[in-house]
Amino acid sequence: MLTGRKKIAIIGNGCASAECLKALRESGYSGEIHIFTDSKWPIYNPMLTTYYVAGKITFDQLFPYGKDLLYKKYRAHVHPASPVVTLDHEEKIVVNEDGLELKYNQCLIASGGSPFLPPIEGIESNRVYTMRKVDDAFRLREALLEKPEKALVIGASMIGIKMVELFYQQGMEVCLADLAGHIFPLAAHPECAQVIENRLIKKGIKLRFGAALEKVEETARGVKASFKNSNESEEADLLVICIGVRANTDFIDQKQVEVKQGILIDEQMRTNVPGLYAAGDVAQGKNTLSGERQIIGLWANARYQGRTAGRNMAGVDETFPGNIPHNITHFMGMDFVGIGDVNNYDKMEKKFDGKMFIQFFWKNGFLIGTNFIDTYTEAGVIKNALINSLINNNPVYSHSLPIVQNMLIKKILTEVK
Amino acid sequence: MKDVQRLLKKKIPTPETGIEIRKSICTICDPRTQCGLDLYIKDGKIIKVEGSEENPYSKGTLCSKGAATRQYVYNEDRLKTPLKRTGPRGAGKFEQISWNEALETIAAGFNDIKNECGPESVAFYSGYAKYFRPYLKRLAHSFGSPNYISESSVCYQATALSQKLVFGRPGGPDLANTNCLLVWSSNPFYTNPGDARAILKGKERGMKLIVVDPRETPTTAHADIHLQVRPGTDGALALSMAYVIINEKLYDQDFTSNHTYGFEEYKEYVQLFTPEKGEELTGAPADKIRAAARMYASFKPAAILPSASSVVHHTNGVQNYRAIFSLVGLTGNYDIIGGNYVKTPSFLHRAAFIRTREHEFVQPKSWDDMPPRIGADRFPVWVDVIDEEGQAMQLPYHIRSGEPYPIKAVIGFGLNYRMWPDSKGMLDSLNKLDFFVNVDIFMTETCKYADIVLPTCTSVELSELRCYDLGYIIYTQPAIPPLYDSRPAADIIYGLANKLGLDDSLFKAGYEAGIDWILEPSGITLTELKKHPSGMFTPKPQQLPEKKYLKTGFKTPSGKMEFKSKIIEKYEGRPGFEALPVYKPPKFSKEAAPELAKEYPFILNTGSRLPMFIHTRTYRLTWTSSLRPNFPSVDINSEDALRLGIKQDDVIRISTPKDAIEVKANLTQMIQPGIIHMYHGHPNADVNLLFEGDYFDPLSGYPGFKAALCKVEKVSER
Amino acid sequence: MVKAIYLDINLCCGCGACVVACMDQNDIFPEKGQPAYRRIYTMEEGQFPNTSFLYVSAACLHCADSPCIMGCPTGAITKDRQTKAVIVNGDLCIGCHSCALACPFGVPRYDLEEKMQKCDLCSERVEAGLQPACVRVCPTGALQFKSINKVLGEKEFKFVGNIVSGVHKVTNRR
Numbered sequence A: 001m002l003t004g005r006k007k008i009a010i011i012g013n014g015c016a017s018a019e020c021l022k023a024l025r026e027s028g029y030s031g032e033i034h035i036f037t038d039s040k041w042p043i044y045n046p047m048l049t050t051y052y053v054a055g056k057i058t059f060d061q062l063f064p065y066g067k068d069l070l071y072k073k074y075r076a077h078v079h080p081a082s083p084v085v086t087l088d089h090e091e092k093i094v095v096n097e098d099g100l101e102l103k104y105n106q107c108l109i110a111s112g113g114s115p116f117l118p119p120i121e122g123i124e125s126n127r128v129y130t131m132r133k134v135d136d137a138f139r140l141r142e143a144l145l146e147k148p149e150k151a152l153v154i155g156a157s158m159i160g161i162k163m164v165e166l167f168y169q170q171g172m173e174v175c176l177a178d179l180a181g182h183i184f185p186l187a188a189h190p191e192c193a194q195v196i197e198n199r200l201i202k203k204g205i206k207l208r209f210g211a212a213l214e215k216v217e218e219t220a221r222g223v224k225a226s227f228k229n230s231n232e233s234e235e236a237d238l239l240v241i242c243i244g245v246r247a248n249t250d251f252i253d254q255k256q257v258e259v260k261q262g263i264l265i266d267e268q269m270r271t272n273v274p275g276l277y278a279a280g281d282v283a284q285g286k287n288t289l290s291g292e293r294q295i296i297g298l299w300a301n302a303r304y305q306g307r308t309a310g311r312n313m314a315g316v317d318e319t320f321p322g323n324i325p326h327n328i329t330h331f332m333g334m335d336f337v338g339i340g341d342v343n344n345y346d347k348m349e350k351k352f353d354g355k356m357f358i359q360f361f362w363k364n365g366f367l368i369g370t371n372f373i374d375t376y377t378e379a380g381v382i383k384n385a386l387i388n389s390l391i392n393n394n395p396v397y398s399h400s401l402p403i404v405q406n407m408l409i410k411k412i413l414t415e416v417k
Numbered sequence B: 001m002k003d004v005q006r007l008l009k010k011k012i013p014t015p016e017t018g019i020e021i022r023k024s025i026c027t028i029c030d031p032r033t034q035c036g037l038d039l040y041i042k043d044g045k046i047i048k049v050e051g052s053e054e055n056p057y058s059k060g061t062l063c064s065k066g067a068a069t070r071q072y073v074y075n076e077d078r079l080k081t082p083l084k085r086t087g088p089r090g091a092g093k094f095e096q097i098s099w100n101e102a103l104e105t106i107a108a109g110f111n112d113i114k115n116e117c118g119p120e121s122v123a124f125y126s127g128y129a130k131y132f133r134p135y136l137k138r139l140a141h142s143f144g145s146p147n148y149i150s151e152s153s154v155c156y157q158a159t160a161l162s163q164k165l166v167f168g169r170p171g172g173p174d175l176a177n178t179n180c181l182l183v184w185s186s187n188p189f190y191t192n193p194g195d196a197r198a199i200l201k202g203k204e205r206g207m208k209l210i211v212v213d214p215r216e217t218p219t220t221a222h223a224d225i226h227l228q229v230r231p232g233t234d235g236a237l238a239l240s241m242a243y244v245i246i247n248e249k250l251y252d253q254d255f256t257s258n259h260t261y262g263f264e265e266y267k268e269y270v271q272l273f274t275p276e277k278g279e280e281l282t283g284a285p286a287d288k289i290r291a292a293a294r295m296y297a298s299f300k301p302a303a304i305l306p307s308a309s310s311v312v313h314h315t316n317g318v319q320n321y322r323a324i325f326s327l328v329g330l331t332g333n334y335d336i337i338g339g340n341y342v343k344t345p346s347f348l349h350r351a352a353f354i355r356t357r358e359h360e361f362v363q364p365k366s367w368d369d370m371p372p373r374i375g376a377d378r379f380p381v382w383v384d385v386i387d388e389e390g391q392a393m394q395l396p397y398h399i400r401s402g403e404p405y406p407i408k409a410v411i412g413f414g415l416n417y418r419m420w421p422d423s424k425g426m427l428d429s430l431n432k433l434d435f436f437v438n439v440d441i442f443m444t445e446t447c448k449y450a451d452i453v454l455p456t457c458t459s460v461e462l463s464e465l466r467c468y469d470l471g472y473i474i475y476t477q478p479a480i481p482p483l484y485d486s487r488p489a490a491d492i493i494y495g496l497a498n499k500l501g502l503d504d505s506l507f508k509a510g511y512e513a514g515i516d517w518i519l520e521p522s523g524i525t526l527t528e529l530k531k532h533p534s535g536m537f538t539p540k541p542q543q544l545p546e547k548k549y550l551k552t553g554f555k556t557p558s559g560k561m562e563f564k565s566k567i568i569e570k571y572e573g574r575p576g577f578e579a580l581p582v583y584k585p586p587k588f589s590k591e592a593a594p595e596l597a598k599e600y601p602f603i604l605n606t607g608s609r610l611p612m613f614i615h616t617r618t619y620r621l622t623w624t625s626s627l628r629p630n631f632p633s634v635d636i637n638s639e640d641a642l643r644l645g646i647k648q649d650d651v652i653r654i655s656t657p658k659d660a661i662e663v664k665a666n667l668t669q670m671i672q673p674g675i676i677h678m679y680h681g682h683p684n685a686d687v688n689l690l691f692e693g694d695y696f697d698p699l700s701g702y703p704g705f706k707a708a709l710c711k712v713e714k715v716s717e718r
Numbered sequence C: 001m002v003k004a005i006y007l008d009i010n011l012c013c014g015c016g017a018c019v020v021a022c023m024d025q026n027d028i029f030p031e032k033g034q035p036a037y038r039r040i041y042t043m044e045e046g047q048f049p050n051t052s053f054l055y056v057s058a059a060c061l062h063c064a065d066s067p068c069i070m071g072c073p074t075g076a077i078t079k080d081r082q083t084k085a086v087i088v089n090g091d092l093c094i095g096c097h098s099c100a101l102a103c104p105f106g107v108p109r110y111d112l113e114e115k116m117q118k119c120d121l122c123s124e125r126v127e128a129g130l131q132p133a134c135v136r137v138c139p140t141g142a143l144q145f146k147s148i149n150k151v152l153g154e155k156e157f158k159f160v161g162n163i164v165s166g167v168h169k170v171t172n173r174r
């Protein structure tokens, strides 16, 4: 067992881990840092997998932190290709599958999430694909070499739409199915979704909503999916499932560490266990909009959380006040932006000029969410102002904001007037 | 990227990159700015421009137009060779001809007309560009024609005329030394950045600032008092201010009793304009009028910064301006340091504090030895006061009527028919000419109607002489040779003089010899100037005393400052020819034409400056036009728009009894309700089509571009 | 000494010289779909006769802790160690628009190849002892290139979070 000097263990090697590592060193932490990862690859970005499969980026570009520069520069011991199997937070010991044990002083759990696969018949078929890891990308790339003609994408999520775009750009026939009633069920208002759906249909994408996947069968062609309460099955060469992500918490003793959908953390990324932190897709931080804790599975969110954890572990007192769900997806020649809450509003404003679509959702006089199509220019301004407004209990348009922000917010808010 | 490539990409001038800096000036806008240019040259091409830090006026800065010099110079609309029309007028069908053929054809045509009808039947016109004007005017007179006319007939001349009627010699504001500046309908932030800087500097040293402007502008934003009047009511405001100044005994009694003519009548007339009356007539609150009058009269020295043309673009413009300039005398601020200080122009209206022979050069023949100029019959005051030129606004009438003599040919240097009110009528008149030549940098709409088109070039491709009021002088050298087969306008003029066979030794001596001749009394030579590519301070600037009138008197018929004009008095009885600066509302206004106003309730104001355009010169540049997307568009007050159901970028129709145009709406709060502002000259929405050709000021012939009546309707959503 | 571009909004008149100078410097041609790095924003408030308005010339503020860097999935956006400029590496940009949602100032724009385009603080010019093109041209002196510490020392300026440059006076002009 590795003991001795001050040690910090980081579980996972996603961006949350990377930022934690950087923050630790930049805040002056000089002890050992051990990174445990189940993957043999350096820190990669799951989002880039679809770009890699599509041939838009090189393999090396999957690794935004470089191949192993970061580990060297920030002096980390990496233990690759072996998942952590146990975390004994009382004894402060991590154990990986290879049997390596590390006694740590502090530990960050940043093991991210994995695509959720529904427990249904046939799901283990090798015609069923998911998209998150480097190996997922390899698999799909290989499948595309066989020149498949049709793909079925289950899950009309941000990842789902990127898959649709990928297949569409390969010239394939694509069907997108989801249990929900419309596209981007969490991020888009039905009216906004309608606009996007119409555009997808125009491009020849088949949409099936309200369709709950029941069974998967392999066929001569590839795979056949059947749906609950429907006689119409869907046959395709391959099937991709992107109906959500589950936090990777298998190795955690949930009797001691508070876990709901993810590990519950506070504004300093601390779990309920002293010395144990969590960040990124595995963690449930504060949603400033609802006040509840929620996994917000976003790249930047994971990075901020990882950085905040690292700084706190190094003794710098810093908080990350929380986040709100926000997405921008640029696909098939359009931009969709969904920010905040688009469901629980008491007032809605809308503008649609045939191309640009803007929706604002208000509650108790506060802006709580927006949907945009084909206008991204003020997206960041609105998002930041919205978060600011929630934190400070100010209206979204306020003279306390920097002038440029104020001007842009006013501009976009008056667009719908 | 390799280092040199990085430096090249960012255009860093070093020996390795081979990027060299050459000096010139910008004349895209051409009042008295002439900002210095540093042109970054690589392999003979301009790759970037910057302001020259040596230039004492612009101090290294540029405005958006000057910064776009590269797109101006390398524009795809540039004329490349001389052209001869082959298709019908306007069709744009031309064949290339040589310079020799072009000049010989023109000379032969002009000489034929001279022999048949007399030299006066050929008119020599200068558009907005200025540098070649002295040579063009000499060309006209040497040829024997009194008809050198220019764009100044709708720009500065009426302002000069108004001042000359009052003082004889115009006095410009001494911005550097004034303690109270009254800016009258000008926004130097968009037209004259040097003045804007002077204003900012003045504010820093505690100068008071009063701004009269119908709009909110960056200038009004710095004002202590902003008098937001309705367009065309400036005279009423000035008279109302005079009411306060006189009745509160804030005026300069020594000056009015010893140096003025007509003060008592003026004083009496002014009694009609209580501030309350002023408020009613102008829209500016009475309290603000009082405060402004007191401020202007009590902070000494005080100066008035007039605009070149916005006050005179009214049917009552000259009278309004006379009322305004009367304030200068009333308060004793004439020809004093920090007031409206008289400087003798050295060259092209600018005073470099040197003596030159410009006047002798440009006026080789006396007016009396030539037939009357264009406009002389209708505008006698013009002929009495304006020495430079004919009234170009009258050109279309003159062509059409053929009275008192026919006009058969016009050579325009940058003639744009859309500058005239009833622009369609002007175009029709041009088409009546036997011979029409246009010289331009670009293939403009007007060029398409010319029989011969000659390509000229931009300021960076030629040599020109310029003076700056700061006692600075420059003779530029070409940063690049003229592009294609274009030639500097002065070369064209000298070439033409030669082909016309003029017996004029100064033309024969050549361009530079002419300039040396003009400069001779100053002791400065071109040889010396060429050693200073970015210009130099004049070595021995003339000292100008204050109150020069004490010695010389005023250059007016009475020899005094005239509240009551002796020149106008001669014509009294003609409508609009009142010897006192009598206020009448604009001909088409609610007050003067209430019936018309019922159907056409909006005030139409045109040509008020936008920062990125100067007339039509930068419309074709994507850099400047990107600053105002969706142009052409018309500014309309947001409240008015709301009432009419008009949203941003909706298409609206603006109509007058004359005509209608359709244009996009730009909603803004910077203008008053009930007024719309539209910039002029755009081919896709030419607002000058909406004006009758005879909607003008009877004293100056200036069109009432800045106040007419119109109707606004929504046509379609954006 | 790290310098930053800052704007005195009391002097900005919205003339757009900076926008054009930037286009000239960086060979940005709008007709080719290339987005401007610098833009003029206008804000008008109130109604006649009580209106107030502001012009702001704005480009990337080169934030001290840049949200766009954190939002960029590929590492295409980085901060220059020396000049503190936030720089985009076009070779790495995938045009996902993540930075557009991250930037609180609406800065990122994309060219026809979907590469993010923005101000690079004219770093090469600065290294050569020149000023950024926008500052150099500014006819009113509203844009200035000053040492950050100097700006921070002027207490009349209010700060935008921990953004180092583009510090604005937060008072309306009138």
Ligand SMILES: Cc1cc2nc3c(=O)[nH]c(=O)nc-3n(C[C@H](O)[C@H](O)[C@H](O)COP(=O)(O)OP(=O)(O)OC[C@H]3O[C@@H](n4cnc5c(N)ncnc54)[C@H](O)[C@@H]3O)c2cc1C
Pocket: A011, A012, A013, A014, A015, A016, A017, A036, A037, A038, A039, A044, A045, A046, A047, A048, A049, A050, A082, A083, A084, A085, A110, A111, A112, A113, A131, A132, A158, A159, A162, A248, A251, A279, A280, A281, A282, A296, A297, A298, A299, A300, A301, A302, A328, C098
């Ligand atoms: C296709 C796709 C598109 C996306 N698009 C966007 C987008 O547009 N915008 C956006 O903001 N976000 C997007 N995301 C989400 C974003 O990628 C994640 O939020 C982010 O990567 C989370 O980072 P993380 O460090 O928390 O986790 P991860 O990146 O998941 O990293 C966790 C790491 O831990 C390892 N690990 C897991 N379990 C163990 C264990 N037991 N022992 C050791 N190691 C373990 C994993 O192998 C992984 O390498 C997308 C995701 C996907 C899959």
Ligand code: SF4
Pocket: C059, C060, C061, C062, C063, C066, C067, C068, C069, C086, C102, C103, C104, C105, C106, C107, C108, C118
């Ligand atoms: S202003 Fe926007 S683009 Fe510039 S550094 Fe900040 S977040 Fe990035």
